[in-house]
Amino acid sequence: AVVSTQSTGGEEVIHMEGVVKTRFDTYQNQDSSRSYLSLKKFEVERKLVPERTIKFNTKAVNSFRPSTVSQKQLYTTRAQKEEKLAAKRIRLDKTTVESMILKAFKKNQYISQKNLISITGQPEAYLKEFLSEMCVYNTKAPHKNTWELKPEYRHYESSASKEMETD
Numbered sequence: 001a002v003v004s005t006q007s008t009g010g011e012e013v014i015h016m017e018g019v020v021k022t023r024f025d026t027y028q029n030q031d032s033s034r035s036y037l038s039l040k041k042f043e044v045e046r047k048l049v050p051e052r053t054i055k056f057n058t059k060a061v062n063s064f065r066p067s068t069v070s071q072k073q074l075y076t077t078r079a080q081k082e083e084k085l086a087a088k089r090i091r092l093d094k095t096t097v098e099s100m101i102l103k104a105f106k107k108n109q110y111i112s113q114k115n116l117i118s119i120t121g122q123p124e125a126y127l128k129e130f131l132s133e134m135c136v137y138n139t140k141a142p143h144k145n146t147w148e149l150k151p152e153y154r155h156y157e158s159s160a161s162k163e164m165e166t167d
Helices: 030-048 078-086 094-107 113-120 124-134 156-166
Strands: 002-008 011-017 135-138 146-149
Touching: 094 113, 094 124, 094 146, 113 124, 124 135
Parallel strands: none
Antiparallel strands: 002 011, 135 146
């Protein structure tokens, strides 16, 4: 066997060439092997300990969650329930509702359904019957989603003013 050494940049590299005829093993000293084994044992024991552990609470934990219903809403009185029932919209007769709608359209030519419900105080389904009969629903850009009186109902102003002039 031929052994050669090279030094490159301060490091020495050993090269061997040839055929191995006999094999030899190396062992560490007794003192260094004990310290090495204790080091490895410590590493294995450290890896066996779980990273996350379960902790049991001996005391009750108070966790308060926000609720959507307040205490005032939970305990409503009988009088408050009666007030809510009284506030429900009651259907009026046909002529009064028509006059309320015409008065609303005197102020504005285009009115949304939501505003008409608040002005007249009528239920939505009942009011929609009158609107489909008396008004046109706009679906295009300038006055989208609003109601407008049909042409035959628009001359209420001119007919009312002519009647006053003739009297």
